Amino acid sequence: xxxxxxxxxxxxxxxxxxxxxxxxxxxxxxxxxxxxxxxxxxxxxxxxxxxxxxxxxxxxxxxxxxxxxxxxxxxxxxxxxxxxxxxxxxxxxxxxxxxxxxxxxxxxxxxxxxxxxxxxxxxxxxxxxxxxxxxxxxxxxxxxxxxxxxxxxxxxx
Numbered sequence: 001x002x003x004x005x006x007x008x009x010x011x012x013x014x015x016x017x018x019x020x021x022x023x024x025x026x027x028x029x030x031x032x033x034x035x036x037x038x039x040x041x042x043x044x045x046x047x048x049x050x051x052x053x054x055x056x057x058x059x060x061x062x063x064x065x066x067x068x069x070x071x072x073x074x075x076x077x078x079x080x081x082x083x084x085x086x087x088x089x090x091x092x093x094x095x096x097x098x099x100x101x102x103x104x105x106x107x108x109x110x111x112x113x114x115x116x117x118x119x120x121x122x123x124x125x126x127x128x129x130x131x132x133x134x135x136x137x138x139x140x141x142x143x144x145x146x147x148x149x150x151x152x153x154x155x156x157x
Contacts, residue, residue, distance in 0.1 A: 009079070009088035013056040014043035014138055016145060017069050018128075019098040024149070025125035026142070027098060028134065029064060032107070032120040038135030043091065044116075052092040060096065062116065064123045065108040068099035076141045083136055093141045098125070 017027035031037040044059040046052060053071045060069050075093040082089055105124035110116040130151045133139050143150040 007088065009090045010082075011046040012043060012089055012091040013046055013052050013059060014041055014078075014091050014093045015056045015060050015069075015096055016041060016075065016093060016142065017060060017066065017096045017098050018145070019100075019125050021100065024128040024146070025104075026128055026130065027060075027064065027066065027123065028126055029108075029121040029123040032122055034119075039132075040135050041138050043138070046092075052094060056092075056094045056096065062110060062112070062114070063108070063121060065106070066098070066102070066123070069096040071096050075144050078140065080137070095145055 015027070019025045019027070026041070028039050028041055030039050042056075042060045042063045044055070044063070046055040050058075052074065056071060057069060060066055072095040075095055078091045078093060080089070080091075081087060105122070108121045108123055110119045110121070128142070128146070128149045130139055130142070130149075133151050133153060139151045
């Protein structure tokens, strides 16, 4: 009797892009074409041979159009499975500083030929702490950046 080997976890990153002034705010977005997806932070897969720091800046630029964010540090590695498929995944959450200038809210259409190409995202910086939890408990690690940023009613750790 042989047992099936489970697939390896999908390696991913998620970005906490923080604008510090005039007060702390987190970059989030909503899928304009799929509102049921909920409010999220930029996140996505790590390409073979790519390190998490490079992957997270690429994902931020692809999903929001924001350039110039700077990686500060890794926050946590989350091993929760994908909520829809149950597939295993390992998501490295990283803290990034946003560029000090730029809009507070904008719409971005993803370019290129990847799976997100053509998707439209409504991007914005929202004050911290968040008023409500993010989709897929993506706000769970904000308390590791600043204990005051734990989302009320969220999955803060």
